[in-house]
Amino acid sequence: MKRRDFLNVAAMTGVSLLGLRLGVTPANAQGRNDVIRVLLEDSPNTFDPSGTGYNPASCNISWNVYDRLVTFGVKPVEDKEDAFIYDYSNIVGQAAESYEVSEDGTTITFKMREGATFHDGRPVTAHDAKWSLDRAVNLPTSKAQLGTGSLTSPDQFTVVDDMTFQITLPQADRFTLPNLCILFPAIINSELAKEHATTEDPWAEAWLKTNEAGGGPFTVSRYVADQQFVLDRFADWKNGEVASAARIMAQIVPVASSRRASAERAEADLVRELSGRDIKDMIDAGKPRVLGISNPARMVSIALNSEMAPFDNKLVRQAVAYAVPYQEMFESVLYSRGTPLFGGSAETTEARYPQPLPYTQDLEKAKALLAEAGMADGFETTFTIDSSLGTTAEPIAILMQEALGKIGVTVKIEKVPSAQMGQLQTDRALPMYIAVGGAWLADPDYFFRIFYNSTRRWNYGNYQNEEMSKLVEETRFETDEEVYKTKVIRMVELAKDDVPLILLWSPFQDTVLSDAVHGYEYMFHGQLELRPLYKS
Amino acid sequence: MKHRTLRLIAWRLLMALPILFGVIVVTFVLIRALPGDPAIVYASGPNMSQEDIDAIRRAMGLDKSVFEQFLIYLNNIAHLNFGNSLVTGQPVLKDFGERLPATLELAVFAFALSLVVALPVGVLSALYRDSWIDQLVRVITSVSAAMPGFFFGLILIFIFYFLMGIAPEPIGRLSGWSIAPPTVTGFMTIDAALIGDWEIFWEALGKMLMPAASMAIFAVAPLMRMMRGGMIDALDSDYIKAARAYGIPRRKILLQYALPNAMLPVLATMGMVLSTMLGANIMIEKLFAWPGIGSYSVNALTGVDYAPVQAFVLIVAVLFVLMTLAIDILSAAIDPRYKLKG
Numbered sequence: 001m002k003r004r005d006f007l008n009v010a011a012m013t014g015v016s017l018l019g020l021r022l023g024v025t026p027a028n029a030q031g032r033n034d035v036i037r038v039l040l041e042d043s044p045n046t047f048d049p050s051g052t053g054y055n056p057a058s059c060n061i062s063w064n065v066y067d068r069l070v071t072f073g074v075k076p077v078e079d080k081e082d083a084f085i086y087d088y089s090n091i092v093g094q095a096a097e098s099y100e101v102s103e104d105g106t107t108i109t110f111k112m113r114e115g116a117t118f119h120d121g122r123p124v125t126a127h128d129a130k131w132s133l134d135r136a137v138n139l140p141t142s143k144a145q146l147g148t149g150s151l152t153s154p155d156q157f158t159v160v161d162d163m164t165f166q167i168t169l170p171q172a173d174r175f176t177l178p179n180l181c182i183l184f185p186a187i188i189n190s191e192l193a194k195e196h197a198t199t200e201d202p203w204a205e206a207w208l209k210t211n212e213a214g215g216g217p218f219t220v221s222r223y224v225a226d227q228q229f230v231l232d233r234f235a236d237w238k239n240g241e242v243a244s245a246a247r248i249m250a251q252i253v254p255v256a257s258s259r260r261a262s263a264e265r266a267e268a269d270l271v272r273e274l275s276g277r278d279i280k281d282m283i284d285a286g287k288p289r290v291l292g293i294s295n296p297a298r299m300v301s302i303a304l305n306s307e308m309a310p311f312d313n314k315l316v317r318q319a320v321a322y323a324v325p326y327q328e329m330f331e332s333v334l335y336s337r338g339t340p341l342f343g344g345s346a347e348t349t350e351a352r353y354p355q356p357l358p359y360t361q362d363l364e365k366a367k368a369l370l371a372e373a374g375m376a377d378g379f380e381t382t383f384t385i386d387s388s389l390g391t392t393a394e395p396i397a398i399l400m401q402e403a404l405g406k407i408g409v410t411v412k413i414e415k416v417p418s419a420q421m422g423q424l425q426t427d428r429a430l431p432m433y434i435a436v437g438g439a440w441l442a443d444p445d446y447f448f449r450i451f452y453n454s455t456r457r458w459n460y461g462n463y464q465n466e467e468m469s470k471l472v473e474e475t476r477f478e479t480d481e482e483v484y485k486t487k488v489i490r491m492v493e494l495a496k497d498d499v500p501l502i503l504l505w506s507p508f509q510d511t512v513l514s515d516a517v518h519g520y521e522y523m524f525h526g527q528l529e530l531r532p533l534y535k536s
Numbered sequence: 537m538k539h540r541t542l543r544l545i546a547w548r549l550l551m552a553l554p555i556l557f558g559v560i561v562v563t564f565v566l567i568r569a570l571p572g573d574p575a576i577v578y579a580s581g582p583n584m585s586q587e588d589i590d591a592i593r594r595a596m597g598l599d600k601s602v603f604e605q606f607l608i609y610l611n612n613i614a615h616l617n618f619g620n621s622l623v624t625g626q627p628v629l630k631d632f633g634e635r636l637p638a639t640l641e642l643a644v645f646a647f648a649l650s651l652v653v654a655l656p657v658g659v660l661s662a663l664y665r666d667s668w669i670d671q672l673v674r675v676i677t678s679v680s681a682a683m684p685g686f687f688f689g690l691i692l693i694f695i696f697y698f699l700m701g702i703a704p705e706p707i708g709r710l711s712g713w714s715i716a717p718p719t720v721t722g723f724m725t726i727d728a729a730l731i732g733d734w735e736i737f738w739e740a741l742g743k744m745l746m747p748a749a750s751m752a753i754f755a756v757a758p759l760m761r762m763m764r765g766g767m768i769d770a771l772d773s774d775y776i777k778a779a780r781a782y783g784i785p786r787r788k789i790l791l792q793y794a795l796p797n798a799m800l801p802v803l804a805t806m807g808m809v810l811s812t813m814l815g816a817n818i819m820i821e822k823l824f825a826w827p828g829i830g831s832y833s834v835n836a837l838t839g840v841d842y843a844p845v846q847a848f849v850l851i852v853a854v855l856f857v858l859m860t861l862a863i864d865i866l867s868a869a870i871d872p873r874y875k876l877k878g
Contacts, residue, residue: 053578419572
């Protein structure tokens with residue numbers, strides 16, 4: 001290379017670097033009131049509220065783009081400023097202006113909202129409600145869930161007139177209205193969807209997977225799978241309060257450290273899915289605003305297979321429950337970002353669940369229980385962890401291994417990918433593993449029905465108990481509050497005594513917000529409720 | 537000669553077909569041998585029963601025999617239909633069409649970066665063998681070979697973005713506020729240059745610097761060592777001694793006689809490095825939220841999404857075949873002793 005050439009190249013490089021420096025200009029998120037920038041870990045995989053194989057992240061789109069007939073009201077979060085949470089006991093109209101429940105509770109009549117339209121301008125009518133609910137009870141993803149609210153067949157849905165829609169039920173069911181508030185029974189623009197339906201695909205599943213036909217507060221203006229989506233406000237939205245006109249720009253950033261760096265440099269308005277460690281560091285440093293909201297219906301637990309030796313013996317399960325180093329786990333694994341579900345009182349007075357189980361670490365008691373079960377010398381078992389639970393699962397497993405070693409139980413830790421985990425759970429092949437769950441509907445009997453009784457994989461502890469089955473059955477349509485309460489308390493007692501699930505904690509839903517964002521609202525599904533967010 | 541080369545290329549491509557078929561069979565069987573039932577993964581609701589799961593399995597065609605599924609798959613590939621991704625809900629080919637350019641652009645840039653660093657330094661350390669330069673280079677190569685790219689990326693982010701704030705946010709190909717140029721080649725820098733949007737061009741280039749450096753770090757060491765070794769061999773050979781004896785200027789000896797001969801082993805290494813960069817930069821893509829095929833196929837793998845994984849392996853195999861062929865042709869062009877063989 002000639003000397004002059006070298007100088008030229010050097011000069012060019014200098015210019016380039018200067019250019020790069022200029023190209024950086026970190027567009028500070030807080031300075032832009034018209035855009036709310038959101039960083040998420042996972043990408044939505046469908047727009048369809050009843051989409052087969054929808055992932056939790058897809059609620060971020062489907063929940064905000066569609067309305068439902070009714071929705072949960074909101075209330076302020078106790079002891080937190082400028083934060084709201086859904087109110088399970090207050091169900092208000094959304095696409096329906098109002099609703100009326102008949103005296104015997106078997107007919108619910110909805111008055112559709114005058115003047116409300118879908119994003120393409122077509123009016124929202126009772127025909128759309130009928131088509132949407134027909135669809136929801138026909139598709140496998142939504143069908144089973146809506147069945148828990150006695151919504152099973154299209155025959156139950158009647159169009160009285162263009163603006164009046166009626167649901168008839170075989171008997172009054174307190175789960176019907178809450179089930180209408182969840183993700184699945186979204187009101188779809190039926191005329192638009194039907195244009196894309198075919199004989200093989202009568203419910204337009206293929207089209208609705210990547211196209212929206214909603215009337216909700218947002219429209220999808222850009223969607224690139226695994227990268228980003230942009231939601232714009234629907235200007236003609238009439239079904240609730242509108243807090244601002246800011247558009248939502250969400251980006252998918254799979255690695256937590258990159259999300260955290262952006263949050264700390266205030267380049268993002270809302271950052272989700274950071275680990276307890278990250279959150280604690282950030283709170284200690286005192287920089288960004290962190291909102292940790294507890295969802296009482298969510299739990300992290302250690303499941304013991306109650307039908308597999310040696311955990312088919314209640315004493316062994318109790319021994320394990322007494323061996324767990326709860327406090328140490330809570331502090332060193334979760335960094336105390338949650339509500340403990342251990343160390344509760346032995347007596348049950350409250351009819352709610354999950355509630356703290358009456359266990360704390362007591363190795364002497366654990367050893368005594370093992371001896372009573374005839375296993376004074378301990379045994380060998382496997383602790384399985386889902387590799388997708390990464391940051392918390394592994395330390396929990398190691399602490400368990402160490403603690404159980406002290407009472408003579410040898411634990412082998414096995415790590416499996418989540419796809420395999422589902423299969424192993426379904427096959428009931430695991431003796432002991434970390435089970436994470438949350439119920440969308442808050443009633444305790446609903447929680448027991450899913451996590452302590454069914455024959456499905458969600459009965460993590462593989463718990464088969466006649467009394468529990470009977471109670472779950474009896475409370476299904478119970479209307480007498482006192483009777484209900486007594487029965488729930490009995491179920492809680494069973495859960496405490498039989499411990500198929502050793503409850504650990506209910507984790508916080510931690511969200512990092514910029515100083516400019518207000519109106520944060522926590523919804524039951526744990527994904528983003530974007531409508532009330534605004535910047536100032 | 538020209539004619540013969542062309543015939544050899546055709547022959548080589550023909551020979552690649554059985555390899556690709558083997559790849560198709562092996563991936564097809566392997567992914568089904570993996571534990572995990574897609575139908576269970578997609579039956580995600582806590583109230584779904586066994587019948588619902590079976591319905592989903594039927595809809596996915598997984599109730600058919602493996603052999604039947606394979607025939608359907610082969611037929612689809614023959615029609616260039618790679619199926620739909622369950623994760624993104626789009627045709628796999630469309631997904632790859634969007635992501636492959638991002639991976640290619642980053643890989644090419646990282647490759648160029650590592651060449652720019654490795655080759656001159658390799659030559660220098662060969663010229664000044666065992667001097668302090670050589671020793672320093674040895675230390676640097678050892679460290680860089682031992683440094684995982686992912687970790688290096690984290691350090692870069694921490695220093696240049698988090699502490700100093702001079703690097704752009706390590707997320708994606710453009711900042712969220714910028715509008716991407718219309719897609720022509722899929723290479724962000726080229727597309728920006730085509731419409732003359734230099735602001736976007738520099739931004740895209742800036743965004744590539746840190747991920748490319750993280751990828752280059754592992755490539756620098758082997759390239760540098762090969763360059764140094766090749767150069768030493770060349771400099772020690774008789775024809776260089778003869779050239780020196782003739783009094784040919786030093787620069788001419790280096791550039792015209794030694795370098796081309798030293799390049800041969802480097803070229804082979806370059807092929808390997810570039811292939812690895814295309815196929816194995818998954819962690820880097822994740823770290824920098826880079827929308828490439830690596831992170832895409834890992835998402836597909838964890839979601840037991842068969843179609844994209846099969847397509848990914850096939851596409852990477854095709855790239856490897858083409859790359860080896862290109863390297864062979866180049867080698868033949870440089871070294872007459874190197875014959876293209878069928």
